[in-house]
Amino acid sequence: MAVFTPLSETQVIDFLSRFDIGTLAHLEGVASGTENTTYFVTTDQRDCVLTLFEQGDHDELPFFVDLLDYLADHRLPVPGPVHDRQGIALQSLADRPALLFPRLPGTSPSAPDLSQCRALGHTLGRMHCVSRYFDGHRPNPRDLHWLVAMHHRVLVYLSPDDQALMADEVDAYQSYFGDAPELPQGAIHGDLFRDNTLFEGDRLGGIIDFYNGCTGDLLFDLAIVINDWASDEAGHLDKARHDAILEAYIAERPLTDAERNAWPMMLRMTALRYWLSRLLVIYVDPPAHDLTPHDPQRFRTILKTRLNEGSLPLPQRSPA
Numbered sequence: 001m002a003v004f005t006p007l008s009e010t011q012v013i014d015f016l017s018r019f020d021i022g023t024l025a026h027l028e029g030v031a032s033g034t035e036n037t038t039y040f041v042t043t044d045q046r047d048c049v050l051t052l053f054e055q056g057d058h059d060e061l062p063f064f065v066d067l068l069d070y071l072a073d074h075r076l077p078v079p080g081p082v083h084d085r086q087g088i089a090l091q092s093l094a095d096r097p098a099l100l101f102p103r104l105p106g107t108s109p110s111a112p113d114l115s116q117c118r119a120l121g122h123t124l125g126r127m128h129c130v131s132r133y134f135d136g137h138r139p140n141p142r143d144l145h146w147l148v149a150m151h152h153r154v155l156v157y158l159s160p161d162d163q164a165l166m167a168d169e170v171d172a173y174q175s176y177f178g179d180a181p182e183l184p185q186g187a188i189h190g191d192l193f194r195d196n197t198l199f200e201g202d203r204l205g206g207i208i209d210f211y212n213g214c215t216g217d218l219l220f221d222l223a224i225v226i227n228d229w230a231s232d233e234a235g236h237l238d239k240a241r242h243d244a245i246l247e248a249y250i251a252e253r254p255l256t257d258a259e260r261n262a263w264p265m266m267l268r269m270t271a272l273r274y275w276l277s278r279l280l281v282i283y284v285d286p287p288a289h290d291l292t293p294h295d296p297q298r299f300r301t302i303l304k305t306r307l308n309e310g311s312l313p314l315p316q317r318s319p320a
């Protein structure tokens, strides 16, 4: 369940009166989701999604609004928040910050086909081309500084081998990224798993859940995508999916030499980022709800496989 704060129809009718968006026809709590309260709100004019923010730093919400406005203005398939008659997007409802979004079409692919991989790579490449010029700023909350600071908290729950694996990896990232040239920067999604995309057939109808959005290394976003979208059950890279995503991405945004050099390390670092965040949810900071937590072992497996097998060759930019 992901209705932590139940809303009455009367509350929603009153809320909708702030917008030029028609009158309520149907209200439905959304079962999926883990952090916020989500409702599908249908009016006589539009299909919308209403989100009440249950946790997190509410001071950061204007960053997400600005980023989504910016990307939607650049015709990327993201839910640009609906603004009220005064031009304001960020609202309050049931004592919580609230945003109303257009409901984007499609469903999340659990086993994306190659056309869907190409569509994702193409859109992410396009997004990174424009997000380099976004002028908002939010440091990546899951970057190397966070890994260094937080990994100590889970070591006690790990086997001696896994303690060594995690500590050695964090050391390796510090050595590498401490000396490496700066990578291209911009706004990133920060959590672009398959379940944060919506497809209608091969068409990417939407990228949602930007609440890990931040500014930082564009390559970080791409590595998260490859680890989630192109790893098989045993953590091996699936060459066909890997190449489909990366060829489409690189056609939009060629990688720099520094990014190509950093790629194997970035794949490992973003795998460890999820191994660690999932361990923290289980052992250190469990949420109040009883939803089944994500499996940390999945990303330990991916990390071990990247370590043992390295990365696959990156496609070159195809000639124009």
Ligand SMILES: Nc1ncnc2c1ncn2[C@@H]1O[C@H](COP(=O)(O)OP(=O)(O)O)[C@@H](O)[C@H]1O
Pocket (backbone or CB within 6 Å): 002, 030, 032, 033, 034, 035, 036, 037, 038, 049, 079, 101, 102, 103, 104, 105, 195, 198, 206, 208, 209, 211
């Ligand atoms: N703009 C949108 N268009 C269509 N569906 C959406 C949209 N935003 C959210 N959803 C649906 O609501 C679910 C929960 O939203 P999400 O932002 O992932 O919540 P949480 O932050 O709680 O994980 C998503 O899995 C998706 O099914």
Ligand SMILES: N[C@@H](CCOP(=O)(O)O)C(=O)O
Pocket (backbone or CB within 6 Å): 142, 191, 193, 212, 274, 277, 278, 294
């Ligand atoms: N999609 C993530 C959950 C979000 O990461 P977090 O660091 O914000 O908890 C996952 O699959 O673990």
